[in-house]
Amino acid sequence: MENGAAPTAKPVIVAIDGPSGTGKSSTSKAVAAQLGLSYLDTGAQYRAITWWMVDNGIDLADPVAIADVAGKPEIISGTDPSAPTITVDGVDVAGPIRTQEVTSKVSAVSAVPEVRARITELQRTLATGAEKGIVVEGRDIGTTVLPDADLKIFLTASAEARAARRSGELKGADVQATREALIKRDAADSSRKTSPLAKAGDAVEVDTTELTLAQVIECVVTLVEEKRAGK
Ligand SMILES: Nc1ncnc2c1ncn2[C@@H]1O[C@H](COP(=O)(O)OP(=O)(O)O)[C@@H](O)[C@H]1O
Numbered sequence: 001m002e003n004g005a006a007p008t009a010k011p012v013i014v015a016i017d018g019p020s021g022t023g024k025s026s027t028s029k030a031v032a033a034q035l036g037l038s039y040l041d042t043g044a045q046y047r048a049i050t051w052w053m054v055d056n057g058i059d060l061a062d063p064v065a066i067a068d069v070a071g072k073p074e075i076i077s078g079t080d081p082s083a084p085t086i087t088v089d090g091v092d093v094a095g096p097i098r099t100q101e102v103t104s105k106v107s108a109v110s111a112v113p114e115v116r117a118r119i120t121e122l123q124r125t126l127a128t129g130a131e132k133g134i135v136v137e138g139r140d141i142g143t144t145v146l147p148d149a150d151l152k153i154f155l156t157a158s159a160e161a162r163a164a165r166r167s168g169e170l171k172g173a174d175v176q177a178t179r180e181a182l183i184k185r186d187a188a189d190s191s192r193k194t195s196p197l198a199k200a201g202d203a204v205e206v207d208t209t210e211l212t213l214a215q216v217i218e219c220v221v222t223l224v225e226e227k228r229a230g231k
Pocket residue numbers: 018019020021022023024025026027165166169208211212213214216
């Protein structure tokens with residue numbers, strides 16, 4: 001380069017989708033941190049709007065009631081992979097969005113088209129604003145939110161492995177009950193009409209059942225580097 005400045009890398013957009021417990025959050029955070037990219041947990045956004053609906057006594061059996069207030073809460077995601085944050089109307093909800101109550105209700109709220117339209121817009125704004133690029137994880141990122149992502153990954157794992165991982169996180173959780181709850185949530189997320197959980201046609205599928213987290217991270221970092229090198 002004439003002025004001696006290093007060439008600036010084009011921002012890279014990575015979409016990571018898959019069912020619960022496949023390793024999306026842990027992998028995405030680590031890949032983003034290693035590569036100096038931003039990180040967005042879109043499940044946390046759907047959990048945050050669900051938390052707000054519960055807190056405000058909205059009837060979650062009524063999709064019209066959900067749709068009517070979908071535009072009300074202000075949801076802000078901090079995208080630093082070493083310290084991701086999530087607030088609703090200025091309140092830190094990182095803890096409250098992980099309760100069993102929110103987990104059991106998030107599929108109903110996230111199936112409402114007005115909720116998805118609102119959250120999808122936030123996601124696209126964050127992705128296009130990320131200076132160095134971003135790793136965005138969820139269920140419909142490669143198919144709907146960012147169909148032009150540079151790299152799309154679809155993580156899978158057996159229901160047994162996913163349940164064992166999830167119940168390992170929740171103190172005293174029963175593996176069988178955890179397995180049933182996550183299969184039920186996956187079925188709801190995969191069968192909804194608007195933007196269901198699905199693998200994009202051009203996504204690379206990685207089965208993490210027999211892989212360590214470190215192996216999955218290494219695999220995704222290599223795929224991003226190959227993309228960047230134009231391979
Ligand atoms: N390949 C793996 N092997 C073993 N445990 C894993 C693996 N990937 C993730 N985990 C663990 O499983 C749990 C769920 O992972 P997480 O990244 O939250 O999945 P997801 O975001 O897909 O629901 C976490 O405790 C994480 O440390």
